[in-house]
Amino acid sequence: MELTPIEFKKDTEKIIPYSEYPYAVYVRISTDKEEQMTSPENQIEICRNWLEKNNYEWNDGSVLYDEQSGTVLIDRAAMQLILEKARRREIKMVVFKSISRLARDLKDALDIKETLISHGVRLVTIEEGYDSLYEGKNDMKFEIFSLFAAQYPKTLSVSISAALAAKVRRGEAIGPAPFGYKIEGENLVINEEEAPTIRQIFKWYVEDGYGFKSITKMLNEEMIKGNVSRPRKKDKWQVTSVQRIIKNPTYAGYFVHGRYTTVKQNGRKKFIENPREKWMVYENHHPAIIPKEMWEAANNKRMKKVKTKVTPWNEFRGIAKCSECGSNMVIIQTGNKKNKGGHWNYIKCSSYRRAGQYGCVNHAPILYEDFRELIIKRLKRKGKNIKLKLESGIVQKRKNEIAALEKEKLSLEQKRKRLIDLYLEDGLISKEEFQEKRKQYEDRIREIEDRIFLLSQEQNTTKEIKTIEDAFQQLENIDQDLYHVFKTLIDQIIVHPDGKIEILYKFKV
Incomplete structure (x- = not known):
């Protein structure tokens, strides 16, 4: 006798209450571009539509989203909360618009999936039509879509680069026009008001032998007299502006494409210069302001004069x-x-x-x-003379909020216990009143627990120096890099021309 499995017919009329089948809707914004600003609403609407079509009760409180781009998984607090809820068996399903919202990194996507499924949580990605309930142990579909999601930005970058390269080959301009040029139609043309300044800079540098600082000084003097143009973004000429002009091959009619690229290191994007073999150099791309021979002479001269110089480490940078x-x-x-x-x-x-x-x-x-010794002495003196607060304001604020939430949670738990007495022992309320009130208490308790978790996550991801006390203790180790110590204790150091120094502290004096 051959046995056949029983088929259960789906009750299309019955709505599954959220309390019986709790789920999470995950939303993530990947960029700050204008077209992405409506992305949260779009993602939520798509997820809501899927849930309601599949007879799940919609719950606004189910939506969790990371409002900032998080390329490193540990930085995404909402996703960390979802994983924690999965471990605590508080949710049965996670729904999101597409795998690209879940993660752009293949390893992160697979780790998230493994954690959720291993804790019995159903995973649904609407755009790709993946549903772990029906896919079973077949991971190939999810892995393929995750691979596509990881590859998409790279493919898009290649396509954009190819399109830009095509524009350059046609002699069109891409990007803003450098000083000395302007864009007319699609082409770079010489700005006759600014070009004489470019020619003067190269003449001073190549023919007259002046250095960058001397040229900067002369430019500012001549600008006051009205003999040269003012730089576009600054009121005064600066050494770095002169250096960039001397090194820029645009002024000799060259256009360099593909000189820089972005790479990902430890989950972070970094802008780097490509090897020269990867540069695409187009000669006679646009009218030259100076002869090629003059530009080459300027840069050959620069190469001979420059010596490798290591910039001293500044523990007060930005302070x-x-x-x-x-x-x-x-x-x-x-x-x-x-x-x-x-x-x-x-x-x-x-x-x-x-x-x-x-x-x-x-x-x-x-x-x-x-200067460093003076700052350390003043900080140590402050540390002895003031009553130290154990933690910085931001950490203390979080601790205060956590304490208030825990107090509210304890109060709700006590009320829930008294509610049981009112129903079971005193009989003062009906069963319906008891169930409704208990649900209100339990929902609020879950909200509080989620908020406490998120606040704890924020504390756990702060840097090594979390407190004012820690920073003062580390001042004793003066041979180490104290940048993070100074950053924790000091808001700003004002240095006056006569050598007077003012310190604005981050702690209360």
């Missing part, structure tokens, strides 16, 4: 500011024969360093080592 212009204070190195081949490190206003007196004023010389 120390000039009192006059607000620019960062940077380190400059000087050396002479008296120092027997060594050097001294001084802090200097970055605007003055780039543009001289046209950028800012010259500060009194302060040795970096003396």
